[in-house]
Amino acid sequence: MSEDYSVLKPVQPYFVFDTQNFRQEVCLRDGISHFYSFTTESEKAQRLVPDGCIDMFFEYDPSRPGHMHSYVAGTNLSYTVDSRLFHNEIFGVRFMPGNRPAMLDVTMKDLLGKRIESEYALKGDISWLGFMAKETDFYGRMRTFTEHYGRFQKDSEKPSGKLELLDAVKKLIYDSCGKIKIHDLEEKTNYTERYINKIFIEEMGFPPKIFCKIIQFQKSIELLNSGKKENMTQGAVELGYYDQSQFIRDFTKYCGITPNKYLKLVESLGFRSDPS
Numbered sequence: 001m002s003e004d005y006s007v008l009k010p011v012q013p014y015f016v017f018d019t020q021n022f023r024q025e026v027c028l029r030d031g032i033s034h035f036y037s038f039t040t041e042s043e044k045a046q047r048l049v050p051d052g053c054i055d056m057f058f059e060y061d062p063s064r065p066g067h068m069h070s071y072v073a074g075t076n077l078s079y080t081v082d083s084r085l086f087h088n089e090i091f092g093v094r095f096m097p098g099n100r101p102a103m104l105d106v107t108m109k110d111l112l113g114k115r116i117e118s119e120y121a122l123k124g125d126i127s128w129l130g131f132m133a134k135e136t137d138f139y140g141r142m143r144t145f146t147e148h149y150g151r152f153q154k155d156s157e158k159p160s161g162k163l164e165l166l167d168a169v170k171k172l173i174y175d176s177c178g179k180i181k182i183h184d185l186e187e188k189t190n191y192t193e194r195y196i197n198k199i200f201i202e203e204m205g206f207p208p209k210i211f212c213k214i215i216q217f218q219k220s221i222e223l224l225n226s227g228k229k230e231n232m233t234q235g236a237v238e239l240g241y242y243d244q245s246q247f248i249r250d251f252t253k254y255c256g257i258t259p260n261k262y263l264k265l266v267e268s269l270g271f272r273s274d275p276s
Contacts, residue, residue, distance in 0.1 A: 008177065009033055010097050010218050013225070013255075013262075014047035017269065019086075025142060030153055031099040035142045037091045048080045049221070050254050052097035052214040054104070054111060056118070058132055058141065060089040068133035070118035072104065074111025075214070077206060079256035084115060091141045097215060098170035098204070102156035103149060109205030123152070162199045165189060169196055169208055178215030179240035182208065216240055217254045220247065224263055 009026065010033055016022045019038035026034045033053065052075050059069040095101055100108050105123045106116065119126055128148040135141040159167050172180055172188055182193050185208065189196065197207045204211065220239050236247035251259050 008097075008174070008215065008218055008222065010051040010053050010094060011221055011225070012049060012051060012094075013221060014049070015092075017265065018044065018047060019090075023138060025138070028096075030150070031096055031101060032149075033094045033096050035091070035093055035138075035145070037089065037138050037141075038086075039089050040086045043085060046082045046084075046086055047256060048076050048082055049217070049256075050076050050078065050214045051094075051218060052211055054095045054100065054108060056093040056095075056145075057086075057115075058091040059087060060091065060133075061087070062089060065136075066133050068129070070129055070132070071115045072106070072111060072118055072121040073115040074108055074113060074205075076113050077210060077214075079254055080113070081256075091138065093145060097174060097218070098211065100203070101149065101152070103152040107203050107205075109201075109203060112205040163203070165191060165196075166199050166203055169200065170211065173208060173212050173215060176212075177219045177240065178212040178217075180212065213250065214254075217250060220251055220259070221255070221262075224259060225266060 009028065015036070015038060019040055022036065022038040024034050024036040028034070054075070055073045057071055057073065059071075061067050098108070103122055106121045110116070111121075118129060128144075131144050131148070132141060135144050158164075168189060169185055172185060182196070185196055186193055200206070200208045200211070216239060220235075223235055223239065236244045239247065241247040241250065248258055251262070255262055257265070
């Protein structure tokens with residue numbers, strides 16, 4: 001997939017709203033959206049929204065220096081309250097929507113709605129996780145991850161065949177902010193809807209239509225995080241929804257609350273930019 005990711009940075013807003021000490025560093029290159037960290041102080045389940053992304057989590061226990069637990073997680077397809085709690089200090093890496101990093105030995109379909117221990121999801125020598133365990137600060141972890149990730153990227157083969165077509169379809173969806181129609185995908189790729197659906201489901205676990213909806217939802221989160229609310233109907237149409245009713249219905253499915261309630265949450269926290 002081409003590395004022009006200026007259109008959208010995928011978010012998990014509840015990582016900000018439900019945790020403490022959240023920080024992030026935007027990357028937007030080599031398939032990585034951004035790095036982030038947060039701490040948790042309560043036994044509270046984590047709310048999650050669909051983002052179409054793979055995340056890598058590194059969980060650190062401050063009371064046990066050098067001890068780290070790591071796992072890989074895939075996207076959900078609807079709003080989810082995850083009872084698998086985060087503990088202690090989390091350092092995370094979010095990859096761009098639809099991007100399967102070269103270091104992984106599993107597909108996005110394998111990770112759909114799941115967390116898998118890193119040792120069962122990564123290719124080759126995983127001794128680099130030991131270097132991650134020794135890092136004690138945000139930027140040290142970022143540098144160490146980037147160094148080892150870059151080696152996998154350098155050695156990875158260029159996608160061909162079905163994977164090349166899959167990347168082309170994901171880019172068309174991404175560049176259109178999820179508004180492209182399936183018949184347009186047929187026209188632009190010269191492949192049938194049936195075949196496009198087949199290869200998409202094989203790798204991703206869901207059809208391109210769902211990926212469009214996730215990207216569309218993420219754009220609506222971006223809009224609401226900016227605090228814009230003066231014309232919700234016009235905003236819905238610009239995002240590609242048929243009308244305001246469809247926008248409210250889809251947003252609630254993916255976020256667990258209505259757009260207006262989400263806006264109130266953003267306002268109550270004094271938040272006016274992209275959170276996670």
